[in-house]
Amino acid sequence: MIVRGALTTLLLVICGTTGATNAPAATSATQEPGSLAEITASDNALLHAQPVVYELHEVRQPRCDAIDVREGELAETIVDVRSHAPFPDVDKQLRYFGRPEFTIVRIHMRLPSRILWPAMSDADRAAAAVTLAALRHHEAGHVRIATDEVARLNAAPFTVTPDPEAYRVTVVRRANAGVERIARLQEAYDTLTDHGRRQDRASGEFRGPRTELACPRR
Numbered sequence: 466m467i468v469r470g471a472l473t474t475l476l477l478v479i480c481g482t483t484g485a486t487n488a489p490a491a492t493s494a495t496q497e498p499g500s501l502a503e504i505t506a507s508d509n510a511l512l513h514a515q516p517v518v519y520e521l522h523e524v525r526q527p528r529c530d531a532i533d534v535r536e537g538e539l540a541e542t543i544v545d546v547r548s549h550a551p552f553p554d555v556d557k558q559l560r561y562f563g564r565p566e567f568t569i570v571r572i573h574m575r576l577p578s579r580i581l582w583p584a585m586s587d588a589d590r591a592a593a594a595v596t597l598a599a600l601r602h603h604e605a606g607h608v609r610i611a612t613d614e615v616a617r618l619n620a621a622p623f624t625v626t627p628d629p630e631a632y633r634v635t636v637v638r639r640a641n642a643g644v645e646r647i648a649r650l651q652e653a654y655d656t657l658t659d660h661g662r663r664q665d666r667a668s669g670e671f672r673g674p675r676t677e678l679a680c681p682r683r
């Protein structure tokens with residue numbers, strides 16, 4: 466076989482979801498697309514099927530409206546995607562054929578386990594719970610993008626050529642392009658949703674409540 470070694474590329478998609486503002490509570494209820502329980506159940510099904518390693522941290526604040534001090538530190542997701550240019554098969558016309566293979570090898574997800582401040586009311590706890598679910602849903606969106614695109618790329622048409630060097634060059638290029646495309650899709654998702662602050666702009670399974678903590682009015 467003339468085709469030379471396999472390629473491995475690691476992609477790090479890093480998303481820092483930012484925190485909270487003092488927005489009025491009323492705005493989040495009107496934009497909620499389906500119940501939070503449905504969204505959470507859908508996220509659970511997605512994440513349980515993936516190699517997710519969680520890093521949970523408790524967020525303690527002096528008061529509700531101080532939480533935006535933590536902006537950028539509340540949540541992040543890193544998706545490691547490996548791309549591989551396999552040795553080709555040979556068809557009846559003695560042409561080489563194959564396509565790059567993509568695998569999600571590890572997902573690191575950093576999320577708050579709880580958001581706390583002193584003397585929380587029931588409304589405070591409810592607002593914090595919505596924010597936790599919204600943060601998780603935004604981060605799950607990054608995983609959803611990666612899994613959807615990996616599935617699409619792994620089903621893409623074969624590269625078919627009688628020239629083994631052309632096969633190698635093409636499939637390696639496709640492997641790199643696929644990883645770059647997954648990274649671009651992640652960036653576009655963060656641009657669209659403003660890292661979750663405007664998750665209501667997303668459509669379909671990606672849509673969800675905004676990640677801003679809506680501090681109940683006193």
Ligand SMILES: [Zn+2]
Pocket residue numbers: 480481482603604607654655660661
């Ligand atoms: Zn993000």
